[in-house]
Amino acid sequence: MSLYPTASSQNKRIFTVSSLNAQVRLLLENEMGVVWLVGELSNFSAPVSGHWYFTLKDARAQVKCAMFRGNNQRVTFRPANGNQVLVKARLSLYEPRGDYQLIVESMQPEGDGRLQQQFEQLKMQLASEGLFAQSLKQPLPEEPKRVGIITSKTGAALHDILNVLKRRDPGLPIVIYPTIVQGDGAAISIAQAIGRANARQECDVLIVGRGGGSLEDLWAFNEEIVARTIAASQIPIISAVGHEVDVTIADFVADMRAPTPSAAAELVSRDLSAQLQKINQRQQHLRHAMRHYLSGRQSQLVRWQHRLDRQHPQVQLNQQSQRLDELRNRLERAIRKQVADRQQHLHRCEYQLALHTPAQRLEKLSAQLNAQQRRLLDAMDRRLVNARHQLAIATETLDAVSPLATLARGYSITRNDNGQVIRSAAQVKTGDTLKTTLADGDIRSTVTD
Known part of the structure; x- marks a missing residue:
């Protein structure tokens, strides 16, 4: 038997590197979807493009992240290396390098972020179960015979409710079910108080709430046990937690939400303007229905947005923008190196010069x-x-x-008319004219014999 795979057993599809990276990116984005991640920021970078690049890490691992300008403009704090953050992101792949990375859509400090994440998860869970459905809401009695108040016996909320009831309807009977509204055990204490009120059946409406505070302070009213206890209550419940801007899970489950404890007292107290009270109640129901409707549409919009993000050209543009930032950084480094090399060469030339x-x-x-x-x-x-x-x-x-020296010693030189020196008598004949040179002058003579 052959140990090597035959041609028929091998995968016929042959990828290029770029097509493989593109396929892996689509698999990551389509299969994993949105993830929530907690980690420590490091290598944070914010280039001139406005995008953010950083690494999320814990004690044993790390992952590269990119947060593009359109998303990071909604971040309410300035990230810095060492921050612990909670991010909402989708998995992707940076195709040019083949790097696995996260495309971050939102970022919050870890503490608030964790609570907000738990809030959203429980909200979506209870909404999917129908606990927020308008059909489950009980109408408030038009003229309550007795009002139950579930809150801290020492809190400002109880003081505000009693003041309003005393001013608007002094004869209205009140039953107080004291409970702790913050810290460990608060959620169980609130649920037990609601259970006691339902067991006694001595009130026809309940106000459940407390004064304002941070998200952590109000967290007891975001616990699942409180939400399910409110939903199971046979007595209509008004949620009156915090200030008007504070929203809790109890607000969505309750039969009515009041923006403040004082407003809840006004809703249950009788007044001369009864018709106005009915209108206000209907407005509250409408607002609640609209919030529920808008919450559902927002969730649907988020799903559509995620689908659009996966197919939108902006994804490719973001990839190209990230690639551009990387190339810009490489170009800047190359220019700086070339300038440094040229400066070093110039120094050498100056030295040689x-x-x-x-x-x-x-x-x-x-x-x-x-x-x-x-x-x-x-x-x-x-x-x-x-x-x-x-x-x-x-x-x-x-x-x-020198001849002159010889002449000076008494010698002489005789020449004929032709200038020839006479060395022998045979050289002359009668009638020749001779010139004799002495030391002190010349003598001319004529030959006679």
Whole structure:
């Protein structure tokens, strides 16, 4: 049996690197979808493009992230290396390098982010179960006979509710079910108070709430046990938690939401303007229905947005923008290196130029020329002395053999008219004119015999 795969057993499809990376990116984005991730920021970078690039890490691993300008403009704090954050992101792949990365859509500090994430998850869960459905809402009694208040017996909320009820309807009976509204065990205490009120059946409407605070302070009213207890209550419940801007899970489950504890007291108290109260109640129902409707549409919009993001050209543009940032960084590094190299080369040239500067060379050549001139003058002097000495010797030698010197010793030279020297008497004849040269002059004579 062959140990090697045959041609028929091998995958017939052959990928290029780019097509493989594109296929892997689509698999990551389509299969994984949106993820929530907690980690520490590091290598944070914000180039001129406005995009953010960073790494999320924990004690054992890390992952590269990109947050494009359209998303990071909604971040309410300035990220810095070392921050613990919660991010909402989708998995992707940076195709040019084949790097697995996260495309971050939102970012929050870890503490608030975790609570907000739990809030959204429980909200979606309960909404999918129908606990927010308008059909489950119980109408409030038009003229309550007794009102139950579930809150802290020492809190400002109870004081505000009692003041409003005393002012608007002093004769309205009130039952207080004290509970803790913050910290460990608060959610169980609130649920038990609602259970006691339902078991006694002594009130026909309940106000459940507390004063304002942070998301963490109000967290007991976002617990699942409180939400399910409110949904199961046979007595209509008004949620009156915090200020008007505070929204809790209890607000969505309750039969009515009041923006403040004082507003809840106004809803259950009788007033001369009863018709206005009915209108207000209907407005509250409408707002609640609209919030529920808008919440559902928002969830649907988010799903559509995610589908659009996966297919939108902006994804490719973001990839190209990230690639552009990377190339820009590489270009800047290359330019800086080239400038540094050129500067180093310039320094070397300046040093070499300083060593071979024309001034120094001229000075050196001038010194050499002066030395050569001195040597030439010395040589000329020696040559002249030698020439004079040779001339003196030659003069003496010439004087020694000079005819004049011979003439001076008493000798004479005789020539004919042709200038020939007469060395023999046979050279002359009668009538020739001769010229005899003596030391002190010439004598002309004529031959007679």
